[in-house]
Amino acid sequence: MGMVKTVGLVLHPKRDSKQAIDTIVEWARTRNVTVLGLPDEVDRIDCSAVRVDAATLVDRADLLVSLGGDGTMLRTMRLVCGRSTPVLGVNLGKLGFLAEIDVDELPPALSAIDNHDFTVEPRMAVRASLPAGPAVTAFNDIALVRIPGDRLSAVAISVEGHPFVRYASDAVIVATPTGSTAYNFSAGGPIVSPLVEGFLVVPAAAHSSFNRALVLSADEEVTLELLPTSGQLAVEVDGSIGGRLSPGDRVTVTAVRAAGQVVRLGTTTFYERARRKLRVSGSAEVD
Numbered sequence: 001m002g003m004v005k006t007v008g009l010v011l012h013p014k015r016d017s018k019q020a021i022d023t024i025v026e027w028a029r030t031r032n033v034t035v036l037g038l039p040d041e042v043d044r045i046d047c048s049a050v051r052v053d054a055a056t057l058v059d060r061a062d063l064l065v066s067l068g069g070d071g072t073m074l075r076t077m078r079l080v081c082g083r084s085t086p087v088l089g090v091n092l093g094k095l096g097f098l099a100e101i102d103v104d105e106l107p108p109a110l111s112a113i114d115n116h117d118f119t120v121e122p123r124m125a126v127r128a129s130l131p132a133g134p135a136v137t138a139f140n141d142i143a144l145v146r147i148p149g150d151r152l153s154a155v156a157i158s159v160e161g162h163p164f165v166r167y168a169s170d171a172v173i174v175a176t177p178t179g180s181t182a183y184n185f186s187a188g189g190p191i192v193s194p195l196v197e198g199f200l201v202v203p204a205a206a207h208s209s210f211n212r213a214l215v216l217s218a219d220e221e222v223t224l225e226l227l228p229t230s231g232q233l234a235v236e237v238d239g240s241i242g243g244r245l246s247p248g249d250r251v252t253v254t255a256v257r258a259a260g261q262v263v264r265l266g267t268t269t270f271y272e273r274a275r276r277k278l279r280v281s282g283s284a285e286v287d
Contacts, residue, residue, distance in 0.1 A: 002114035006034045008061030009049060010076040011041040012068025015092045020067050020103045021047050027110050036061060054079060061085060063113060063263075066099070073098040074238045077123065077139050077260035086120050088113065088263040097181055097273050100263055109265055118265050124176045124218065125259035126199055128235070131249045136237045139260055140179030142253060143204075143236040144224060144245060145171040151231030152207060157214070158223040165210055169203035171233075172224060174253045176200075181274060183239075189213045191278075194270055199255050218255035225250045
C-alpha cells in the first residue's frame with residue numbers, strides 16, 4: 001500500500017505553477033489521493049485541489065510539495081517545523097539548494113515517494129526569543145541587521161552565558177548549515193554540510209579587528225546583546241523582517257535538530273548543487 005494518501009501544496013506567490021499542479025492532481029486522481037492547498041494560493045489557479053487553512057494542511061498532509069524555489073521551501077518547512085512530514089521541493093525557477101526535482105520529473109518522483117523509495121534529509125533550524133512578541137524560527141538564518149541611516153550594529157556575543165566577542169558590523173548572522181550558502185556565504189562564512197549538527201555566528205562587513213565566524217554546537221546557546229553604541233537593528237528571519245531591536249535588548253538563539261525533513265531521491269548531492277549554484281570552479285594549479 002502506498003504511503004501517500006494526502007498531498008499538500010505550497011506555492012510560490014508569483015511563479016506559474018499550473019503545469020506542476022495539473023501534473024500532481026492527475027497523478028493523485030489515478031491513485032485516489034487527496035490534494036490540499038491554501039485558499040489564497042490555489043484560488044489563483046483553476047484546479048481541483050481542496051481549499052484548507054494552514055493548520056488543516058499541516059495536520060492532514062502525508063507529503064508537502066513546495067512549488068517554487070528555496071524561499072518557498074523555507075516557508076513550507078516553517079509550516080511543518082518539528083513534524084516528520086516530508087517536504088518535496090519542485091524547482092520552478094533558478095536552481096535551488098533545497099529543491100530536488102524539476103516539474104517534468106514529478107510523476108516518477110511522486111510514485112517513488114508513494115513506494116517508500118526515497119530518503120529524508122533532516123534539516124536543522126534556529127529559534128530566537130525576542131524581547132517583544134513570540135519566538136521566531138528560521139531554517140536559513142536569523143540576522144540582526146543595521147537599519148539604513150542608523151548607526152552600525154554593535155553586538156556582544158556570549159556562548160552558554162560566557163562573554164566571548166563584540167562585533168561592530170553591518171549585521172550579525174546566526175545561520176544553520178542550510179543557511180551557510182545564503183547570507184552567511186555572502187558575508188564570507190564557510191560552506192557547511194547539511195549533515196553537520198551545529199550553527200554559525202558571523203559578522204557581515206565587520207568594522208572590528210576580529211571578524212571571524214564562530215561555529216557552535218547544536219547543544220550550545222548563544223546570546224546577542226545590543227551594546228549602548230549600537231544603532232537600532234532589524235531582525236530578519238529567513239530574509240523577512242521579524243522585529244526590531246534597540247540598544248540594551250538581548251536575543252537568545254538555540255538550535256532545533258531535525259526541525260524539517262527534505263525529500264531526497266538520490267539524483268543529486270549537496271556538493272553538486274553547491275558547485276552549480278555558487279559556480280565553484282576547479283582549484284588553482286600550483287607550480
